[in-house]
Structures are given as structure tokens and as C-alpha cells.
Amino acid sequence: MKEFSGKVLFLDRSDINTDEIIPARYLTEITKEALKPYLLEDLTLGGFSNEDIKDKAVILTRANFGCGSSREHAPWALEVNGINVVIAESYARIFRQNMYNCGMFAIELPTDKIQYLFENYAGKDTSITIDIDNNKIIVTSSDQSEEINFKVGEFDKTLVKEGGWVGYADKNY
Amino acid sequence: MGKTIAEKIFDAHRVNMPFPDTHVLKLDRVFCHEITTPIAITDLMARGMDRVFDPTKIKAVIDHVTPAKDSKTAEQGKILRDWAKRHGIKDFFDIGRNGVCHAIFPEKGFVRPGYTVIMGDSHTCTHGAFGAFAAGVGTTDLEVGILKGVCAFHFPKTIKFVLNGTLRPGVYAKDLILFIIKELTVNGATNMVIEFTGPVVDAMSMESRMTLCNMAIEAGGTCGICYPDMTTVEYLWEFIKDEFNTKEDALTEYSKWISDADASYEKVYEYDVTNLEPMVTFGYKPDQVKTVNDMSDTKIDQVYIGSCTNGRIEDLRIAASILKDKKISDEVRAIVSPATPDIYSMALKEGIIEIFQNAGFCVTNPTCGACLGMSNGVLANGEACASTTNRNFNGRMGKGGTVHLMSPATAAASALEGKITNSQLYKA
Structure with a gap:
């Protein structure tokens, strides 16, 4: 199982697409590691700098994250940068499935919870740890800490625990 | 049920x-x-x-x-x-x-x-x-x-x-x-x-x-x-x-x-x-859509007709019917990519390829190429493309480029005018 804990990168925008997460010009790479320098290279978001990615392990964002292309290069580009968790209001279907297929977390929280997290934790040195067994997100900054429950389907949780869909499918089909 | x-x-x-x-x-x-x-x-x-x-x-x-x-x-x-x-x-x-x-x-x-x-x-x-x-x-x-x-x-x-x-x-x-x-x-x-x-x-x-x-x-x-x-x-x-x-x-x-x-x-x-009415996208999301008439006169640098959305024979026939005996604007460059070899062959036999070439289009081999900015028609920073493809994401056809999604008819008419144009202009 992967690591699901660390500093949070706040991306305050909806509809961040997979072309922004990893542009098509890098799809000619045939190793995941080669994608590392290009994560979020084309992101359109005021105040965002690619330097912000450094040392982050969790992305917190708004609605419809990962829309567009089916490229699994998007989760891979996150993974090779040490980001195994995205928390958002909603996802595009293929991106969400790709995350779980890779044994990574794409957690959905209601709009008001996401808004609350942005209001209270963005701009601070915030960390998040996922408590898988209890379906809890533990959020911590210098001046506060709290737990937020999340819902995850049995299939998705199994994929996270088994490290992805290939191993599971090989055993069961 | x-x-x-x-x-x-x-x-x-x-x-x-x-x-x-x-x-x-x-x-x-x-x-x-x-x-x-x-x-x-x-x-x-x-x-x-x-x-x-x-x-x-x-x-x-x-x-x-x-x-x-x-x-x-x-x-x-x-x-x-x-x-x-x-x-x-x-x-x-x-x-x-x-x-x-x-x-x-x-x-x-x-x-x-x-x-x-x-x-x-x-x-x-x-x-x-x-x-x-x-x-x-x-x-x-x-x-x-x-x-x-x-x-x-x-x-x-x-x-x-x-x-x-x-x-x-x-x-x-x-x-x-x-x-x-x-x-x-x-x-x-x-x-x-x-x-x-x-x-x-x-x-x-x-x-x-x-x-x-x-x-x-x-x-x-x-x-x-x-x-x-x-x-x-x-x-x-x-x-x-x-x-x-x-x-x-x-x-x-x-x-x-x-x-x-x-x-x-x-x-x-x-x-x-x-x-x-004929529709076209603006901005960087495919739901940002206006009528062509509301967007007409928007300047473009490139026209692209092709892709899995609109690179089939019917699309090329429609575009050719507008381009026949005409020349594209000096202000644009235009590319057509028939989506398969069979479509290319049909277009050749029907004289469609010749119409595109006479109009000033570059005819490429079948490929996805330009649609996602990988080859055959990548945009430069600040350029706009009138395109029959399916995504207008920021930088999709090249970093810093803009894509306007539209039908092959609108793309063909836009090529002739050098700006987004309703094809009905050519169907008097």
C-alpha cells in the first residue's frame, strides 16, 4: 500500500483537466518517472507556481478534477511527485477510476466541507493524513487539527489496499 | 420496469x-x-x-x-x-x-x-x-x-x-x-x-x-x-x-x-x-459555446479539419462544397487530415483533395496529430485555431494557443474569411 500522508497543495479551481495536469506533449514518455518535472505545467491558476508542488503529498481542489483525456499519465505524474491523495468535490469518471486502479485515493467531500477546508487551511502549512481503516481525513495546521469523515466504496478501498486493479484482477479473473 | x-x-x-x-x-x-x-x-x-x-x-x-x-x-x-x-x-x-x-x-x-x-x-x-x-x-x-x-x-x-x-x-x-x-x-x-x-x-x-x-x-x-x-x-x-x-x-x-x-x-x-444555429466554442472549456453569429469576426491563424470528431468523408464533402473554386484567406494557414486511408482515397477519387489543395490547404496523412498538439499543426503562443476537433483546453493544440471548436462547414467558411464565419454566407 502507498503512503497517504503529508503536506497539502491547494488548487482553488474547478474543471482542472488532464491536459493541465500533464500536457500531451509529454505523452511520448514511456516511463512514469520521466513525467516528474512536468506535473501541472499548463495549469491556469492565478498565483500558482510549479515550485508549490515541492514536498506536497495531497491535493485539495474543487469540482470535476481530472476531466478530459483518459491519460493515466495524470495519476502517474502525481504519484512520481509523491502525491497519492486528491480530495475534491467531484472527479471525471476515468481519472477517478485511474487513481484507484493505481492504488491511490480520489476522495470526494461535499461542497461545503471543501469550502470549509479552503477557508480554514489554505495559505497555511497544512498536512493531511488518511486513516483508511476508519474512513477519516485528519487535517492539521500550526494552530488547529480536526478529523473529517469520508465515504469510500468497498471496491475502491480494496484497490487501495491491494495496490491497484492489475493484481486484484489477476487473482480474481 | x-x-x-x-x-x-x-x-x-x-x-x-x-x-x-x-x-x-x-x-x-x-x-x-x-x-x-x-x-x-x-x-x-x-x-x-x-x-x-x-x-x-x-x-x-x-x-x-x-x-x-x-x-x-x-x-x-x-x-x-x-x-x-x-x-x-x-x-x-x-x-x-x-x-x-x-x-x-x-x-x-x-x-x-x-x-x-x-x-x-x-x-x-x-x-x-x-x-x-x-x-x-x-x-x-x-x-x-x-x-x-x-x-x-x-x-x-x-x-x-x-x-x-x-x-x-x-x-x-x-x-x-x-x-x-x-x-x-x-x-x-x-x-x-x-x-x-x-x-x-x-x-x-x-x-x-x-x-x-x-x-x-x-x-x-x-x-x-x-x-x-x-x-x-x-x-x-x-x-x-x-x-x-x-x-x-x-x-x-x-x-x-x-x-x-x-x-x-x-x-x-x-x-x-x-x-x-451553427455553434462554436470560446474560452477553454467545451461548454463555453456561442452561436457562430455571436462569435463572427473572431480572428484566427489556423484552420484544422480532421480528427475522430470530424475527419470522415461526410465532413470532407461538406467542407469541400464550401471551398470549391475558392481560396483561403492570406491571413490563415489551413490543414486537412482525412481520418483514414479509405477516406483519403475516396476524397481523392471524388476530387475533394484537389479542391482542398486548390483552396490552399495542406493535406496531411491520417493522424490525430494536431488535435492534441502532438504533431502536424501545433500552434504557436498566442495563436487561435478554428478546429473541427473536440477539445478547446488551454494549450491543447500547442502551449499558449486557443482552439475554437466548430463544424467542418464553419471551419471551411472561416478559412475563406480568415475569421470565424457562418457557412451560410457561401450558400446563397
């Missing part, structure tokens, strides 16, 4: 439900291209599982960057080519015989009503035009599809569009789907199947239905679906004539794959589209 077409296909293909709302389906087709498949292949090799579930159900093509533009793309092609050979995948379309995946696979008769199809490409939803359940997936789903011939999906909640009336001259399937995406927004159909029905769809060719279904993903849809009918049978007839005595027999068989009248939908949208 009746069932939707997607529910019927799920019922006919379900292997099991290992968890609640997790339907593992048997696959009829696994389509592959050279961008998303090589990593699946190398991963299977690394795991010591370099096998395929059924080489006759796997079809592969090199289409995104072809001919290879550099060592990296050459390597991607080589991995796919060697793999196809190693596993006896006979339907592998290499350079010279290759075309855009969602154009060449239907053209070869590989998709039939009632089929399940996956591919590591989001526009796989195109194949729903044949009454199939066809979904774009990532490389891991593709890898498991190749290895085991299965894929997992959630229950296919469905929204239905009933499209009444008649499209006016100069208004096409592309204008209709842009209008629908505007109505749905970019995530209005997420995790859902979109059924396109009604007299407008019944009157459409398979090519137009593919254009409609192709962009279901731009509203977040898992698959776009049209009901199979005699148009579907006619399109497939050369491939299925040994299976059926008559076309009517084929139609009777395929009519199994039509939603029941009492099927349950998440939502039903009904429109009379008789007054629909």
Missing part, C-alpha cells in the same frame, strides 16, 4: 459483482493505440504476464503521432508493433494502413450493436453510435482488458436526449453536440450514459451519429449511445452479410439493443432543434 440499452448490455456481459455497484463486464473489443498501450505492455512484461486474452478481439493502431516524429514516438510504435506481432494480433494498423482509431475501427466493421468496447482513449464513447457500450479507460483498465478481457464499471445511469425537428441547412451534428454540451455543462453527464434519440438522430448518417457520441465525454459522459436501426445495418452490411439472410433479419436481431419504452432515466431532455 423496462431497461435502457446500457442496462441490457450490462446484463448480457456481467461476469459478476464483486462489490456493491461494481459490475465486472466481459469485453467484446479492446482497442489499442501507441500512446496509452505501450506502458500497459511494458508493465505486463515486467510482471511476467505478457499475455493477451484473445488476439481476435484486440485491435491496434498507430495513430497519434504517425509517421514517428522522433526517437520517443518511434519507440512507442515499436513496442506496439512488436507486441501485436508477438501475440498474433492480426488487426494491427501500421503506417500506410493506419488512421484515427475512432474512425478506422468502425470503418472496418469492428463495432456491432450490443458490444462492450474499451480503449485507452477518452473518445472511445464514439462507438456508442452503433448501439454499443464503449468507454474510454486508463492504461490500468486497458492492461486488465488485454490480459483478462474484463473491465469494472458502476451502474450505467442514463440520461436521454429526444431531439425533434429538422436541422437547418448549414447546421450539423457538431453544432448539435456543442449545444448539448452547453446545456449539460462539462460535468453534467459524469458517470452517466447519454442516449441520443428522436427524429433528428434517426435521420443522421452513421458518421454524424459518431460525431454526436464522440463528444459525450466533453460533458463527462461515460458513453454516448444511438439506437441501432437500418442506417446501422446498411453501414455494417458488408461485414455482417454472412451472418444474416437479409438486412431485415439483421435489424430484428439488433433491435434487441434498444431501450424499453418504460426504461428508467436519470433525466430526459427534449428539444425541438429546428431553429438551432
Whole structure:
């Protein structure tokens, strides 16, 4: 199982697409590691700098994250940068499935919870740890800490625990 | 309670439900291209599982960057080519015989009503035009599809569009789907199947239905679906004539794959589209749509006609009818990419290629190329392209470039004027 804990990168925008997460010009790479320098290279978001990615392990964002292309290069580009968790209001279907297929977390929280997290934790040195067994997100900054429950389907949780869909499918089909 | 077409296909293909709302389906087709498949292949090799579930159900093509533009793309092609050979995948379309995946696979008769199809490409939803359940997936789903011939999906909640009336001259399937995406927004159909029905769809060719279904993903849809009918049978007839005595027999068989009248939908949208105008996108999301008239005079630098959305023969014929005996504006450059070698050949025989060339278009070989800014027409920073493709994301056709999505008719008229133009200007 992967690591699901660390500093949070706040991306305050909806509809961040997979072309922004990893542009098509890098799809000619045939190793995941080669994608590392290009994560979020084309992101359109005021105040965002690619330097912000450094040392982050969790992305917190708004609605419809990962829309567009089916490229699994998007989760891979996150993974090779040490980001195994995205928390958002909603996802595009293929991106969400790709995350779980890779044994990574794409957690959905209601709009008001996401808004609350942005209001209270963005701009601070915030960390998040996922408590898988209890379906809890533990959020911590210098001046506060709290737990937020999340819902995850049995299939998705199994994929996270088994490290992805290939191993599971090989055993069961 | 009746069932939707997607529910019927799920019922006919379900292997099991290992968890609640997790339907593992048997696959009829696994389509592959050279961008998303090589990593699946190398991963299977690394795991010591370099096998395929059924080489006759796997079809592969090199289409995104072809001919290879550099060592990296050459390597991607080589991995796919060697793999196809190693596993006896006979339907592998290499350079010279290759075309855009969602154009060449239907053209070869590989998709039939009632089929399940996956591919590591989001526009796989195109194949729903044949009454199939066809979904774009990532490389891991593709890898498991190749290895085991299965894929997992959630229950296919469905929204239905009933499209009444008649499209006016100069208004096409592309204008209709842009209008629908505007109505749905970019995530209005997420995790859902979109059924396109009604007299407008019944009157459409398979090519137009593919254009409609192709962009279901731009509203977040898992698959776009049209009901199979005699148009579907006619399109497939050369491939299925040994299976059926008559076309009517084929139609009777395929009519199994039509939603029941009492099927349950998440939502039903009904429109009379008789007054629909030509549509075009602005901004960087495919639901940012205005009428061409509202966007007319927007300056463009490049025109691109091609792709899995609008690179088929019908599209080239429409564009050529506007370009005939005319020259494109000195202010633009224009590119046309017939989507498959057969389309290219037809266009040559019909004199369409000559019309494009005389007008000042560059005619490229079949490839996805410029649509996603990988080759054959990448934009420079600050440039705008009038394009028949499917995505207007920021930088999609080249870093710093803007894409306006539109029909081939609008693209052709825009090429002549050097700015976004209603094709009716040329249909007096």
C-alpha cells in the first residue's frame, strides 16, 4: 500500500483537466518517472507556481478534477511527485477510476466541507493524513487539527489496499 | 420496469459483482493505440504476464503521432508493433494502413450493436453510435482488458436526449453536440450514459451519429449511445452479410439493443432543434459555446479539419462544397487530415483533395496529430485555431494557443474569411 500522508497543495479551481495536469506533449514518455518535472505545467491558476508542488503529498481542489483525456499519465505524474491523495468535490469518471486502479485515493467531500477546508487551511502549512481503516481525513495546521469523515466504496478501498486493479484482477479473473 | 440499452448490455456481459455497484463486464473489443498501450505492455512484461486474452478481439493502431516524429514516438510504435506481432494480433494498423482509431475501427466493421468496447482513449464513447457500450479507460483498465478481457464499471445511469425537428441547412451534428454540451455543462453527464434519440438522430448518417457520441465525454459522459436501426445495418452490411439472410433479419436481431419504452432515466431532455444555429466554442472549456453569429469576426491563424470528431468523408464533402473554386484567406494557414486511408482515397477519387489543395490547404496523412498538439499543426503562443476537433483546453493544440471548436462547414467558411464565419454566407 502507498503512503497517504503529508503536506497539502491547494488548487482553488474547478474543471482542472488532464491536459493541465500533464500536457500531451509529454505523452511520448514511456516511463512514469520521466513525467516528474512536468506535473501541472499548463495549469491556469492565478498565483500558482510549479515550485508549490515541492514536498506536497495531497491535493485539495474543487469540482470535476481530472476531466478530459483518459491519460493515466495524470495519476502517474502525481504519484512520481509523491502525491497519492486528491480530495475534491467531484472527479471525471476515468481519472477517478485511474487513481484507484493505481492504488491511490480520489476522495470526494461535499461542497461545503471543501469550502470549509479552503477557508480554514489554505495559505497555511497544512498536512493531511488518511486513516483508511476508519474512513477519516485528519487535517492539521500550526494552530488547529480536526478529523473529517469520508465515504469510500468497498471496491475502491480494496484497490487501495491491494495496490491497484492489475493484481486484484489477476487473482480474481 | 423496462431497461435502457446500457442496462441490457450490462446484463448480457456481467461476469459478476464483486462489490456493491461494481459490475465486472466481459469485453467484446479492446482497442489499442501507441500512446496509452505501450506502458500497459511494458508493465505486463515486467510482471511476467505478457499475455493477451484473445488476439481476435484486440485491435491496434498507430495513430497519434504517425509517421514517428522522433526517437520517443518511434519507440512507442515499436513496442506496439512488436507486441501485436508477438501475440498474433492480426488487426494491427501500421503506417500506410493506419488512421484515427475512432474512425478506422468502425470503418472496418469492428463495432456491432450490443458490444462492450474499451480503449485507452477518452473518445472511445464514439462507438456508442452503433448501439454499443464503449468507454474510454486508463492504461490500468486497458492492461486488465488485454490480459483478462474484463473491465469494472458502476451502474450505467442514463440520461436521454429526444431531439425533434429538422436541422437547418448549414447546421450539423457538431453544432448539435456543442449545444448539448452547453446545456449539460462539462460535468453534467459524469458517470452517466447519454442516449441520443428522436427524429433528428434517426435521420443522421452513421458518421454524424459518431460525431454526436464522440463528444459525450466533453460533458463527462461515460458513453454516448444511438439506437441501432437500418442506417446501422446498411453501414455494417458488408461485414455482417454472412451472418444474416437479409438486412431485415439483421435489424430484428439488433433491435434487441434498444431501450424499453418504460426504461428508467436519470433525466430526459427534449428539444425541438429546428431553429438551432451553427455553434462554436470560446474560452477553454467545451461548454463555453456561442452561436457562430455571436462569435463572427473572431480572428484566427489556423484552420484544422480532421480528427475522430470530424475527419470522415461526410465532413470532407461538406467542407469541400464550401471551398470549391475558392481560396483561403492570406491571413490563415489551413490543414486537412482525412481520418483514414479509405477516406483519403475516396476524397481523392471524388476530387475533394484537389479542391482542398486548390483552396490552399495542406493535406496531411491520417493522424490525430494536431488535435492534441502532438504533431502536424501545433500552434504557436498566442495563436487561435478554428478546429473541427473536440477539445478547446488551454494549450491543447500547442502551449499558449486557443482552439475554437466548430463544424467542418464553419471551419471551411472561416478559412475563406480568415475569421470565424457562418457557412451560410457561401450558400446563397
